[in-house]
Amino acid sequence: MLKRLRHSTHHAVTFTRYALVASAISVIDAGGLYALHEGLGLNVFVSRFCSYLAAITTGYFLNRRFTFHNHQRVHRLRVELARYYGVHSTGGLINYGIFSLTLLVGHHLHLPPSWDYWLPLFGVWLGGVAGMCFNYTLSHKLIFRRQPH
Numbered sequence: 001m002l003k004r005l006r007h008s009t010h011h012a013v014t015f016t017r018y019a020l021v022a023s024a025i026s027v028i029d030a031g032g033l034y035a036l037h038e039g040l041g042l043n044v045f046v047s048r049f050c051s052y053l054a055a056i057t058t059g060y061f062l063n064r065r066f067t068f069h070n071h072q073r074v075h076r077l078r079v080e081l082a083r084y085y086g087v088h089s090t091g092g093l094i095n096y097g098i099f100s101l102t103l104l105v106g107h108h109l110h111l112p113p114s115w116d117y118w119l120p121l122f123g124v125w126l127g128g129v130a131g132m133c134f135n136y137t138l139s140h141k142l143i144f145r146r147q148p149h
Contacts, residue, residue, distance in 0.1 A: 009070055015136060017067040021059060022132040029055035030124050037120065044120055048099060056088045068144030080143060087138040088131075095131030099123035 008014070032051030036042045042050075060081060102123035106115060 011140075014067060014140070018063065018136045018139070019132065021062045021067055022128065022136075024062065025055040025059040026124065026128050028058055029128065030121055033120060033124060044103065045100065048096065048120070048124070052092055052096065056085070056092065059088075060084045063139065063144070068139070083143045084139070087142060088135050091131040091135035091138070094134055095127035098127035098130050102126055 029048075029051045032054050033044070033047050036047035036050055037044045040047075064080075099120075100123070103119055106119040106122075111119070
């Protein structure tokens with residue numbers, strides 16, 4: 001079953017692999033955010049920007065290796081990586097916008113102080129889900145598209 005999951009070209013299976021990679025890189029994103037914000041005391045928005053860059057860079061290599069490994073490479077690595085950053089910067093703006101909106105709304109709701117710690121994680125999750133759906137659609141169509149044989 002794992003072999004079929006790894007090698008299938010079916011759209012739903014490819015999306016499942018993409019979602020698994022997204023889950024893994026969300027750990028990098030959230031971990032980086034908390035390491036920079038809580039550990040080093042950087043601003044939460046600056047911390048999130050840096051953690052997102054680390055996450056999407058890791059995501060590119062994981063998606064290239066596992067999600068879209070069966071797609072023929074038509075571009076050199078640097079061209080493909082540049083296209084990936086272009087697509088994911090737009091998805092990142094969606095992600096970051098939802099993250100920021102979550103923090104702003106959360107602070108205006110006057111939630112209990114314990115939420116101050118968890119609100120950024122909730123924002124990462126909400127933004128990540130929206131960004132993942134957008135990024136998958138464009139990654140599948142523009143970066144790792146299947147070429148006719």
